[in-house]
Amino acid sequence: xxxxxxxxxxxxxxxxxxxxxxxxxxxxxxxxxxxxxxxxxxxxxxxxxxxxxxxxxxxxxxxxxxxxxxxxxxxxxxxxxxxxxxxxxxxxxxxxxxxxxxxxxxxxxxxxxxx
Amino acid sequence: xxxxxxxxxxxxxxxxxxxxxxxxxxxxxxxxxxxxxxxxxxxxxxxxxxxxxxxxxxxxxxxxxxxxxxxxxxxxxxxxxxxxxxxxxxxxxxxxxxxxxxxxxxxxx
Numbered sequence: 556x557x558x559x560x561x562x563x564x565x566x567x568x569x570x571x572x573x574x575x576x577x578x579x580x581x582x583x584x585x586x587x588x589x590x591x592x593x594x595x596x597x598x599x600x601x602x603x604x605x606x607x608x609x610x611x612x613x614x615x616x617x618x619x620x621x622x623x624x625x626x627x628x629x630x631x632x633x634x635x636x637x638x639x640x641x642x643x644x645x646x647x648x649x650x651x652x653x654x655x656x657x658x659x660x661x662x663x664x665x666x667x668x669x670x
Numbered sequence: 671x672x673x674x675x676x677x678x679x680x681x682x683x684x685x686x687x688x689x690x691x692x693x694x695x696x697x698x699x700x701x702x703x704x705x706x707x708x709x710x711x712x713x714x715x716x717x718x719x720x721x722x723x724x725x726x727x728x729x730x731x732x733x734x735x736x737x738x739x740x741x742x743x744x745x746x747x748x749x750x751x752x753x754x755x756x757x758x759x760x761x762x763x764x765x766x767x768x769x770x771x772x773x774x775x776x777x778x779x
Contacts, residue, residue: 589767597771598769598772599713599757599769601766601767601769604766646710648712658703658718659703659715660715661712661713661714661715663711664710
């Protein structure tokens, strides 16, 4: 199946700093990628839909100025958590529509801890 | 509103069979997905149903009834490694995935 790689897997940062998470489709082109956040024992929450070459579409309640998404190429989307605070600590997961445009393939996830 | 319902937690015995149900109410329907998620890991794709009926894939099968807004995931010959959360998700008319909260499956020896 298609492979999506996410980096870093773990990141610890100080409050007020910014953190960038990368999501790459390794063996296919992904025009659409999705960013999710998952708090412990809760389901995935869609944060935004990232389309190559255009601005991301954010879900209601997600601050676009805080969670910057860039999808500059067909294989890479990045999520930058700006001025991170402890409440931003979560598991962030990206996914991409596969070549058949039906399945979603997920990255490994990035666990962010903000001290 | 859109809604996906599945049990919060289920317990089953190793070697047995378990059925995880999912009911949904969404704006349109473009398919139903089941994903497996082990603790601390990203979800992995299990199945996709868009037509009524049963799809079998090894030990796992998924059933869909669009008229009833209902699906189930059937796991046979349960193994300890099947302990995980199972997420039901429906793709609505805008091709957005609506996620259920997941069912935590606990397998006991």
